[in-house]
Amino acid sequence: MAPIILHHYPLSPFAEKVRLILGYKQLSWQSVHIPMYMPKPDVIALTGGHRRTPFMQIGADIYCDSNLIADVLEQIKPTPTLYPEAVKGAARIVAQWADTLVFPVAMAYNFQPAGAAYVLAKWSPEDVKVFVQDRATMRGGAPRMPPADAIGMYKSYLRRLSHMLDQHPFLMGDAPSIADFSAYHPTWYTLRQVPLLADIFKATPNVRDWLERMEKLGHGTHTDLSATQALQIAHDSQPADVSQEPFIDHHGIPLGSQVVITAESFGLEPTAGELVAATRTRYTVRRTDDRAGTVHVHFPRNGFILKKAD
Numbered sequence: 124m125a126p127i128i129l130h131h132y133p134l135s136p137f138a139e140k141v142r143l144i145l146g147y148k149q150l151s152w153q154s155v156h157i158p159m160y161m162p163k164p165d166v167i168a169l170t171g172g173h174r175r176t177p178f179m180q181i182g183a184d185i186y187c188d189s190n191l192i193a194d195v196l197e198q199i200k201p202t203p204t205l206y207p208e209a210v211k212g213a214a215r216i217v218a219q220w221a222d223t224l225v226f227p228v229a230m231a232y233n234f235q236p237a238g239a240a241y242v243l244a245k246w247s248p249e250d251v252k253v254f255v256q257d258r259a260t261m262r263g264g265a266p267r268m269p270p271a272d273a274i275g276m277y278k279s280y281l282r283r284l285s286h287m288l289d290q291h292p293f294l295m296g297d298a299p300s301i302a303d304f305s306a307y308h309p310t311w312y313t314l315r316q317v318p319l320l321a322d323i324f325k326a327t328p329n330v331r332d333w334l335e336r337m338e339k340l341g342h343g344t345h346t347d348l349s350a351t352q353a354l355q356i357a358h359d360s361q362p363a364d365v366s367q368e369p370f371i372d373h374h375g376i377p378l379g380s381q382v383v384i385t386a387e388s389f390g391l392e393p394t395a396g397e398l399v400a401a402t403r404t405r406y407t408v409r410r411t412d413d414r415a416g417t418v419h420v421h422f423p424r425n426g427f428i429l430k431k432a433d
Contacts, residue, residue, distance in 0.1 A: 124199070125182035125360060127152040128353050129345075130166065132159050134242075134316060136226065137189045138177040140308040144193055146341035147299060148200045153348040155180075160257035165350035168415045169357060171394040171408070173422075175261075175386065180353060182360035183418045187394075190222070191405060191423040193301055203298065210295040217287075217294060217302035219425075221309070228268065228276045229309035235270035238317040261390045277323065281310075285327035292336060299337065307337045358416035365400040365407050365419065372401060374429055381432040382408060384422050394420055395432055 129145070129152055131138035145152050157166055163174055169185050170178060179186040179195065186192050197205050206214060234242070243251050258267075268276075284306055287294045294302045314321050314334050324331040370378060382398045384406055385391055396408030399419065406429055411417045 125356070127196075127199070128155055128180040128348060128356070129153070129177055130155045130157050130169070130180065130350075130353070131177035132156055134159065135176040136230070136308040136312045137175070137222075139311055140189050140304050141177050141179070141192050141196075142342040143307060143337065143340055144196055144205065144304050145343040145345075147203060147205075147304075148196060149343055150196065150200060151344045153353075154345045155348050155350055155353050157350070160254050161260075165354060168354060168412045169418060170420055171396060171410045171412070172392045173384075173386070173390070173394045173420070174392050175390040180357065183357045183362040183416065185357075185418055185420045187420065187422050188426060190218070190301075190425070191421060193304070194404070194423075205299075205301040205304070207296065207298065207300055210300060214295050214300040214302040218300075218305035221302065221305035225277075225280045225306060226309045228273050228280060229313060231268035231270060231273035232277045232323070233309075233312050233317050233320065234267070235273070235320075238320050241317055241319055263388070263391055274323075278326065281323065281327045281330050284310075284330050284333075288329045288333050292333070294333075299340070303333075303337060307334065310334055311338070354414045357418055358414065360416075362409070362417065362419035368400045368402050368407075370401055371403050374401075374431075376401075376429070376431050382406075383430050383432050384408060384420075385428050385430075387426050387428055394422075396420060398429075401429070 127150060129141060157163060157176065161174065166174055169180065170187060173187050177189065179192045186195050193205055291297055293299050294306060310330065311334060313323065376382060376398060378398055380398050381395065383393045383395045385393045394408065396410035399409045400407035404424055406422045406424065407419050409417065409419055
């Protein structure tokens with residue numbers, strides 16, 4: 124198998140989720156640092172438009188969204204599992220809650236004026252301006268939650284996590300599951316990236332203990348790779364054969380059609396290409412780029428919208 128390549132940047136919470144999964148599974152991987160905000164020409168060459176961080180590359184296969192990445196890593200190395208049999212449904216539900224509800228509340232708390240000033244202290248005014256506009260664009264112009272509302276909601280969510288940790292060391296039992304990794308990354312940001320705001324954990328000390336327990340899983344073993352090298356790897360590789368994958372059609376769009384896939388929310392840049400697979404859990408489009416060559420870009424069904432190209 125071609126090496127696992129993670130395209131990410133150090134401050135990305137969702138990238139931290141995947142980095143910790145790589146550590147839990149003790150996988151070796153290659154690290155490509157990408158820009159925090161647009162333009163991202165090397166990213167777009169591989170994904171075709173999707174710009175959320177992180178994404179994972181294996182040869183000429185590009186996997187978008189942290190939950191799809193988690194599923195692929197589970198297939199590559201099933202043990203230790205992210206989906207313990209007794210709680211696999213509940214673990215996915217908690218993970219979805221953490222990714223979609225806890226995350227935006229936590230980040231609104233983290234980026235209240237004092238937190239934003241701390242994180243962006245070394246940035247130039249121009250970089251700050253571009254970053255703020257970039258994130259507003261990713262939200263589709265929707266306003267960020269006011270800090271006063273975020274504080275109360277975040278405390279409530281931390282209490283719920285605390286209750287889950289009353290009887291065992293991890294959210295769903297004695298070992299980590301996908302629920303832990305999804306709840307970890309927004310709370311990790313508070314603890315490690317804006318420590319001046321970490322007093323919020325004083326009321327839920329077992330959440331802080333759990334965070335430190337999770338942190339010890341590490342990031343596995345990785346080496347650095349340039350974006351140019353990653354593009355060359357894609358160009359010199361062939362995507363995995365998906366022709367025998369079962370076709371699950373809910374749209375009336377046949378394989379071979381030109382389609383557009385867009386995130387349901389946050390980061391709405393579309394990826395266009397030829398639909399070559401639509402399974403129970405994911406979509407795959409084939410596209411060609413001068414630098415990346417022919418690649419397959421994979422998206423989960425959950426959280427993404429498939430439409431026929433105009």
